[in-house]
Amino acid sequence: MNFAQFLKTDKLMSADSLILFFIVATVLVGGAILFSTFMAPTSSNPAKFEPYECGIPTKGTTWLQFNVGYYLFAILFLVFDVETVFVFPWAVVMKELGMVAFVEIVIFFFVLVLGLAYAWKKKALVWE
Protein backbone atom coordinates (compact mmCIF):
# COMPACT_ATOMS: atom_id res chain seq x y z
CA MET A 1 0.00 0.00 0.00
CA ASN A 2 1.52 3.30 -0.97
CA PHE A 3 0.64 6.65 0.48
CA ALA A 4 -1.98 7.55 -2.13
CA GLN A 5 -3.80 4.31 -1.34
CA PHE A 6 -3.54 4.99 2.38
CA LEU A 7 -5.37 8.29 1.86
CA LYS A 8 -8.22 6.32 0.30
CA THR A 9 -8.73 4.12 3.36
CA ASP A 10 -11.35 4.93 5.97
CA LYS A 11 -8.75 5.30 8.73
CA LEU A 12 -8.82 9.05 8.53
CA MET A 13 -11.21 11.60 9.90
CA SER A 14 -14.02 12.51 7.53
CA ALA A 15 -13.04 15.77 5.90
CA ASP A 16 -16.21 16.91 4.13
CA SER A 17 -17.31 19.36 6.80
CA LEU A 18 -13.76 20.72 7.05
CA ILE A 19 -13.66 21.36 3.32
CA LEU A 20 -17.03 23.09 3.53
CA PHE A 21 -15.64 25.17 6.40
CA PHE A 22 -12.58 26.17 4.35
CA ILE A 23 -14.73 27.11 1.35
CA VAL A 24 -17.20 29.14 3.42
CA ALA A 25 -14.39 30.91 5.29
CA THR A 26 -12.55 31.73 2.06
CA VAL A 27 -15.69 32.99 0.33
CA LEU A 28 -16.87 35.06 3.30
CA VAL A 29 -13.53 36.69 4.11
CA GLY A 30 -12.44 37.06 0.49
CA GLY A 31 -15.87 38.41 -0.45
CA ALA A 32 -15.79 40.99 2.32
CA ILE A 33 -12.30 42.16 1.33
CA LEU A 34 -13.17 42.31 -2.37
CA PHE A 35 -16.45 44.10 -1.65
CA SER A 36 -14.80 46.79 0.44
CA THR A 37 -11.98 47.16 -2.12
CA PHE A 38 -14.41 47.94 -4.90
CA MET A 39 -17.10 49.78 -2.97
CA ALA A 40 -15.19 51.96 -0.51
CA PRO A 41 -14.07 55.41 -1.64
CA THR A 42 -10.29 55.70 -1.62
CA SER A 43 -8.18 58.70 -0.78
CA SER A 44 -4.52 58.91 0.01
CA ASN A 45 -2.34 61.57 1.58
CA PRO A 46 0.98 61.54 3.49
CA ALA A 47 -0.62 62.21 6.86
CA LYS A 48 -2.63 59.02 6.55
CA PHE A 49 0.50 56.89 6.89
CA GLU A 50 1.79 58.61 10.02
CA PRO A 51 1.46 56.70 13.28
CA TYR A 52 -1.38 58.10 15.38
CA GLU A 53 0.22 60.34 17.96
CA CYS A 54 -1.30 63.65 19.05
CA GLY A 55 0.56 65.92 16.69
CA ILE A 56 4.19 65.29 17.61
CA PRO A 57 6.21 63.59 14.83
CA THR A 58 7.85 60.35 16.00
CA LYS A 59 11.61 60.13 16.29
CA GLY A 60 13.59 57.05 15.33
CA THR A 61 12.25 53.53 15.10
CA THR A 62 9.09 52.37 16.82
CA TRP A 63 10.79 49.12 17.87
CA LEU A 64 12.17 49.00 21.36
CA GLN A 65 13.87 46.37 23.45
CA PHE A 66 11.56 44.49 25.79
CA ASN A 67 12.10 43.95 29.48
CA VAL A 68 13.79 40.62 30.36
CA GLY A 69 10.95 40.00 32.80
CA TYR A 70 8.66 39.07 29.92
CA TYR A 71 10.97 36.21 29.01
CA LEU A 72 10.83 34.71 32.49
CA PHE A 73 7.04 34.89 32.45
CA ALA A 74 7.01 33.23 29.01
CA ILE A 75 9.17 30.34 30.25
CA LEU A 76 7.07 29.86 33.38
CA PHE A 77 3.94 29.93 31.20
CA LEU A 78 5.45 27.27 28.94
CA VAL A 79 6.24 24.98 31.89
CA PHE A 80 2.70 25.16 33.20
CA ASP A 81 1.43 24.76 29.64
CA VAL A 82 3.27 21.42 29.49
CA GLU A 83 1.74 20.55 32.84
CA THR A 84 -1.75 21.15 31.42
CA VAL A 85 -1.08 18.57 28.72
CA PHE A 86 -0.69 15.91 31.42
CA VAL A 87 -3.47 17.16 33.67
CA PHE A 88 -6.04 17.11 30.88
CA PRO A 89 -6.05 13.30 30.29
CA TRP A 90 -6.10 12.89 34.06
CA ALA A 91 -9.19 15.08 34.31
CA VAL A 92 -10.99 12.94 31.73
CA VAL A 93 -10.57 9.67 33.67
CA MET A 94 -10.44 11.06 37.22
CA LYS A 95 -14.05 10.18 38.07
CA GLU A 96 -13.63 6.65 36.81
CA LEU A 97 -10.38 5.82 38.60
CA GLY A 98 -11.28 7.61 41.84
CA MET A 99 -8.91 7.81 44.78
CA VAL A 100 -5.86 6.33 43.01
CA ALA A 101 -5.92 9.01 40.33
CA PHE A 102 -6.41 11.67 42.98
CA VAL A 103 -3.35 10.57 44.98
CA GLU A 104 -1.25 10.42 41.82
CA ILE A 105 -2.18 13.94 40.76
CA VAL A 106 -1.57 15.25 44.29
CA ILE A 107 2.02 13.94 44.12
CA PHE A 108 2.36 15.45 40.64
CA PHE A 109 1.11 18.83 41.79
CA PHE A 110 3.16 18.77 45.00
CA VAL A 111 6.42 18.60 43.04
CA LEU A 112 5.29 21.41 40.74
CA VAL A 113 4.12 23.62 43.59
CA LEU A 114 7.68 23.33 44.95
CA GLY A 115 8.82 24.92 41.70
CA LEU A 116 6.23 27.68 41.95
CA ALA A 117 7.23 28.30 45.57
CA TYR A 118 10.88 28.51 44.51
CA ALA A 119 10.03 31.06 41.80
CA TRP A 120 7.98 33.01 44.33
CA LYS A 121 10.76 32.93 46.95
CA LYS A 122 13.34 34.12 44.42
CA LYS A 123 11.01 37.04 43.55
CA ALA A 124 10.71 35.84 39.96
CA LEU A 125 7.02 36.78 39.98
CA VAL A 126 7.71 40.37 41.04
CA TRP A 127 7.81 42.88 38.22
CA GLU A 128 10.91 45.03 38.24
Place this chain on the structure above:
Amino acid sequence: MEAILGNQVMFILFSAMIVMFSILTVTSRRILRAATFLLFVLLSTAGLYFMLNYQFLAAVQITLYAGGIVVLIIFSILLTSHIDHKFDRVPAQKLIMGVIAAGSGIALSLTTLLTYNFVPANQEPISVDMNTIGKSLLNYGDHGFVLPFEVISVLLLAAIVAAVVIAKRKKI
Protein backbone atom coordinates in the same frame (compact mmCIF):
# COMPACT_ATOMS: atom_id res chain seq x y z
CA MET B 1 -16.28 7.99 -2.31
CA GLU B 2 -16.90 11.60 -1.33
CA ALA B 3 -15.12 11.20 1.99
CA ILE B 4 -12.14 9.67 0.16
CA LEU B 5 -11.90 12.63 -2.15
CA GLY B 6 -12.34 14.96 0.82
CA ASN B 7 -9.37 13.41 2.62
CA GLN B 8 -7.17 13.89 -0.41
CA VAL B 9 -8.27 17.49 -0.80
CA MET B 10 -7.61 18.21 2.89
CA PHE B 11 -4.22 16.48 2.77
CA ILE B 12 -3.17 18.49 -0.26
CA LEU B 13 -4.46 21.69 1.35
CA PHE B 14 -2.57 21.12 4.62
CA SER B 15 0.62 19.97 2.87
CA ALA B 16 0.53 22.95 0.55
CA MET B 17 0.14 25.27 3.55
CA ILE B 18 3.03 23.57 5.39
CA VAL B 19 5.34 23.73 2.36
CA MET B 20 4.41 27.31 1.50
CA PHE B 21 4.82 28.69 5.02
CA SER B 22 8.03 26.69 5.60
CA ILE B 23 9.56 28.26 2.52
CA LEU B 24 8.38 31.69 3.67
CA THR B 25 9.88 31.04 7.13
CA VAL B 26 13.36 30.41 5.79
CA THR B 27 13.27 33.02 3.03
CA SER B 28 11.78 35.91 5.02
CA ARG B 29 14.39 38.56 5.70
CA ARG B 30 12.62 39.98 8.74
CA ILE B 31 12.97 37.71 11.74
CA LEU B 32 9.62 38.54 13.36
CA ARG B 33 7.81 37.67 10.13
CA ALA B 34 9.73 34.38 9.98
CA ALA B 35 8.46 33.57 13.48
CA THR B 36 4.88 34.33 12.42
CA PHE B 37 5.20 32.09 9.36
CA LEU B 38 6.55 29.35 11.65
CA LEU B 39 3.33 29.67 13.67
CA PHE B 40 1.29 28.88 10.56
CA VAL B 41 3.52 25.86 9.78
CA LEU B 42 2.86 24.48 13.26
CA LEU B 43 -0.89 25.10 12.99
CA SER B 44 -1.07 23.33 9.61
CA THR B 45 0.80 20.37 11.12
CA ALA B 46 -1.87 20.25 13.83
CA GLY B 47 -4.40 20.04 11.00
CA LEU B 48 -2.62 16.94 9.66
CA TYR B 49 -2.77 15.36 13.13
CA PHE B 50 -6.52 16.04 13.26
CA MET B 51 -6.83 14.33 9.88
CA LEU B 52 -5.08 11.24 11.26
CA ASN B 53 -7.51 11.19 14.23
CA TYR B 54 -4.71 12.09 16.67
CA GLN B 55 -6.83 14.59 18.58
CA PHE B 56 -4.59 14.60 21.63
CA LEU B 57 -1.40 15.17 19.68
CA ALA B 58 -3.12 17.90 17.66
CA ALA B 59 -4.22 19.62 20.86
CA VAL B 60 -0.68 19.36 22.23
CA GLN B 61 0.69 20.75 18.98
CA ILE B 62 -1.61 23.78 19.21
CA THR B 63 -1.22 24.52 22.93
CA LEU B 64 2.51 23.78 23.25
CA TYR B 65 4.07 24.59 19.92
CA ALA B 66 1.74 27.19 18.46
CA GLY B 67 0.86 28.60 21.88
CA GLY B 68 4.00 28.20 23.97
CA ILE B 69 7.11 27.81 21.84
CA VAL B 70 6.16 30.54 19.36
CA VAL B 71 5.46 32.94 22.23
CA LEU B 72 8.90 32.11 23.62
CA ILE B 73 10.54 32.64 20.22
CA ILE B 74 8.75 35.96 19.72
CA PHE B 75 9.74 37.17 23.20
CA SER B 76 13.37 36.22 22.60
CA ILE B 77 13.26 38.16 19.32
CA LEU B 78 11.73 41.19 21.04
CA LEU B 79 14.41 41.00 23.75
CA THR B 80 17.21 41.51 21.27
CA SER B 81 17.91 45.03 20.20
CA HIS B 82 18.09 44.33 16.48
CA ILE B 83 14.42 43.66 15.89
CA ASP B 84 14.10 46.01 12.96
CA HIS B 85 17.17 44.54 11.30
CA LYS B 86 16.49 43.42 7.78
CA PHE B 87 18.84 40.68 6.68
CA ASP B 88 20.83 41.18 3.50
CA ARG B 89 19.89 39.27 0.41
CA VAL B 90 21.61 35.88 0.44
CA PRO B 91 24.58 35.75 -1.98
CA ALA B 92 23.96 33.65 -5.09
CA GLN B 93 26.63 31.08 -4.22
CA LYS B 94 25.13 30.38 -0.81
CA LEU B 95 21.64 30.28 -2.31
CA ILE B 96 22.66 27.68 -4.90
CA MET B 97 24.40 25.55 -2.28
CA GLY B 98 21.34 25.77 -0.01
CA VAL B 99 18.97 24.81 -2.81
CA ILE B 100 21.21 21.84 -3.70
CA ALA B 101 21.29 20.67 -0.07
CA ALA B 102 17.52 21.04 0.35
CA GLY B 103 16.87 19.44 -3.04
CA SER B 104 18.98 16.37 -2.24
CA GLY B 105 17.06 16.04 1.04
CA ILE B 106 13.77 16.12 -0.88
CA ALA B 107 15.09 13.62 -3.44
CA LEU B 108 16.19 11.20 -0.71
CA SER B 109 12.85 11.40 1.13
CA LEU B 110 10.85 11.07 -2.07
CA THR B 111 12.74 8.04 -3.35
CA THR B 112 12.41 6.36 0.03
CA LEU B 113 8.69 7.11 0.28
CA LEU B 114 7.85 6.12 -3.28
CA THR B 115 9.89 2.91 -3.42
CA TYR B 116 9.08 1.59 0.07
CA ASN B 117 6.37 -1.04 0.12
CA PHE B 118 4.02 -0.07 2.94
CA VAL B 119 2.33 -3.10 4.48
CA PRO B 120 -1.23 -2.46 5.67
CA ALA B 121 -1.73 -3.38 9.33
CA ASN B 122 -4.02 -6.35 9.95
CA GLN B 123 -4.90 -5.56 13.53
CA GLU B 124 -7.71 -3.28 14.59
CA PRO B 125 -6.65 0.35 14.91
CA ILE B 126 -5.91 1.24 18.53
CA SER B 127 -7.99 4.20 19.57
CA VAL B 128 -5.90 7.01 21.03
CA ASP B 129 -8.65 9.08 22.56
CA MET B 130 -8.23 11.03 25.78
CA ASN B 131 -9.74 8.24 27.87
CA THR B 132 -7.16 5.66 26.77
CA ILE B 133 -4.30 8.10 27.27
CA GLY B 134 -5.52 9.08 30.72
CA LYS B 135 -5.99 5.48 31.85
CA SER B 136 -2.58 4.27 30.71
CA LEU B 137 -0.95 7.41 32.12
CA LEU B 138 -2.36 6.73 35.60
CA ASN B 139 -2.17 2.92 35.47
CA TYR B 140 0.29 1.52 38.02
CA GLY B 141 0.04 -2.09 36.85
CA ASP B 142 1.61 -3.67 33.78
CA HIS B 143 1.98 -1.37 30.75
CA GLY B 144 1.16 1.58 32.98
CA PHE B 145 2.99 4.89 32.87
CA VAL B 146 2.49 6.25 36.36
CA LEU B 147 6.21 6.42 37.15
CA PRO B 148 7.06 8.45 34.02
CA PHE B 149 4.02 10.58 34.81
CA GLU B 150 5.43 11.46 38.24
CA VAL B 151 8.98 11.83 36.94
CA ILE B 152 7.70 14.40 34.42
CA SER B 153 6.75 16.66 37.32
CA VAL B 154 10.37 16.48 38.56
CA LEU B 155 11.56 17.36 35.05
CA LEU B 156 9.21 20.35 34.96
CA LEU B 157 10.44 21.36 38.43
CA ALA B 158 14.01 21.32 37.11
CA ALA B 159 12.90 23.49 34.17
CA ILE B 160 11.27 26.06 36.48
CA VAL B 161 14.31 26.24 38.79
CA ALA B 162 16.70 26.53 35.84
CA ALA B 163 14.63 29.29 34.22
CA VAL B 164 14.50 31.27 37.48
CA VAL B 165 18.21 30.80 38.18
CA ILE B 166 19.25 31.93 34.70
CA ALA B 167 16.84 34.85 34.48
CA LYS B 168 17.50 36.17 37.98
CA ARG B 169 21.29 36.13 37.67
CA LYS B 170 22.76 39.35 39.00
CA LYS B 171 25.41 39.94 36.34
CA ILE B 172 24.88 39.07 32.73
